[in-house]
Amino acid sequence: MNNGKVKFFNELKGFGFIKDTNSDQDYFVHVSGLVDEIRENDEVTFDLQEGKKGLNAVNVKRA
Template sequence: MARSQATFGKKENEKKRLKKRTDKAEKKEERQANAQKGQSLEDMLAYVDENGNIVDSPPDPKKKKVINQEDIRITTMKQEDMEQPDVIRKGTVTFFNDSKGYGFIKDQQTQESIFVHANGLINQIKENDKVIFEVAMGQKGPTAVSVKLAEA
């Protein structure tokens, strides 16, 4: 007796395809049955209220806010409009490895740990030294540059 050409997997896939096709046809019939043809444009419109919610009724003209065109900014802020952070900072050296040439400085103002490399040093530093430095963005984040000892 010869075996069936269709394997179990093929039969299951064919059943899934047929079920999907019948489900799609049922959904199409349901949509057509629930479709409301002949609606007016007013019935299809939706409005957004002052809180950002979608509602059926138009907004109340009494709650309308008047905005001057001059108050609307379309451009990005200019460099002089932005608040400039303090360029020169003070901090304490928390760690410095002379042999590897790097360390970390704890910023007094933000209490954040900032990486420092030997190339960014003006004076030689060691742990617990008070220093003055500038911050520049390095490859992996903020880096201290122009690091010099603070006068005591």
């Protein structure tokens, strides 16, 4: 499990980005990878999964 903070999330389009707390890397997140509803600045935990354009955050839960 990784820890991070929601940097941006567009509820209408269903995607956003999470900034990893440890690496400062940004990861794409799609609404299909959410366990809980998220908003900008929420603290979250997540797993990483290879997607079409790199690593995506999946199993995203509010911390």
